[in-house]
Amino acid sequence: FSVNRSTLTLLAEELASRGYVVAAVDHAYESVGTAFPGGRLLNCVACDKIPPGGYGVVPKGRAKDVSFLLDRLLADKHPAWRHARLIDRAKIGMAGHSIGGASAATTMADDARVRAGATMDGSFMEPVPAKGLDGRPFMMLGTGDDDRSWVRDWPLLDGWKRWINVTGAGHFTFTDTPVLADQLGLLPPEEPLSGKRSQEITRAYVAAFFDLHLKGVDRELLDGPSADHPEVVIHKKG
Numbered sequence: 001f002s003v004n005r006s007t008l009t010l011l012a013e014e015l016a017s018r019g020y021v022v023a024a025v026d027h028a029y030e031s032v033g034t035a036f037p038g039g040r041l042l043n044c045v046a047c048d049k050i051p052p053g054g055y056g057v058v059p060k061g062r063a064k065d066v067s068f069l070l071d072r073l074l075a076d077k078h079p080a081w082r083h084a085r086l087i088d089r090a091k092i093g094m095a096g097h098s099i100g101g102a103s104a105a106t107t108m109a110d111d112a113r114v115r116a117g118a119t120m121d122g123s124f125m126e127p128v129p130a131k132g133l134d135g136r137p138f139m140m141l142g143t144g145d146d147d148r149s150w151v152r153d154w155p156l157l158d159g160w161k162r163w164i165n166v167t168g169a170g171h172f173t174f175t176d177t178p179v180l181a182d183q184l185g186l187l188p189p190e191e192p193l194s195g196k197r198s199q200e201i202t203r204a205y206v207a208a209f210f211d212l213h214l215k216g217v218d219r220e221l222l223d224g225p226s227a228d229h230p231e232v233v234i235h236k237k238g
Contacts, residue, residue, distance in 0.1 A: 095119070127149070176199075
């Protein structure tokens with residue numbers, strides 16, 4: 001919300017390097033500076049329209065955006081991307097940061113094509129449906145603060161699930177922000193992990209999640225402590 005898709009570039013590069021097709025999404029009128037062909041530039045109109053605490057309406061709109069994107073990418077005739085034939089329709093996942101992470105769960109609830117989802121420090125602003133997510137896997141990667149919506153909705157996640165905390169993480173740890181701040185010498189005190197460690201952890205765990213559930217590659221990283229990532233705590237498993 002206000003933050004554009006380029007702030008997840010390092011994660012996108014990691015997934016692409018493993019053979020995934022990656023679509024990064026800017027939600028029109030919700031990010032600062034969404035560019036369209038022809039030079040049209042949309043700013044964050046919703047930033048002024050939605051009052052603080054009123055973000056619960058956002059995930060539903062984003063779920064519709066993502067379903068529209070999948071419709072266009074997976075169209076039998078004239079798909080939106082010329083290499084769309086590379087996309088495996090049976091192995092689609094979604095991950096997001098903050099409201100983007102909340103939107104992953106909402107999208108899964110509304111669109112069965114999304115087979116696995118992950119939130120990076122995103123509260124469930126739209127609650128997980130009482131019926132769950134039809135047994136599909138979901139991962140929560142967070143800062144260690146007890147998010148009340150995570151506590152509330154954890155029992156409703158009815159497939160493979162993980163609640164993973166990162167010691168020393170801040171809200172933007174899972175984005176490119178700490179890396180860029182490190183390079184500029186501007187790492188804020190609320191992001192105590194270095195940019196290098198932040199991205200090593202984010203890339204390792206999100207990629208491991210998708211490898212396990214979309215490729216069927218076993219990843220022990222998701223089962224317990226890791227000597228390579230001592231900051232990471234598997235808080236809950238299911």
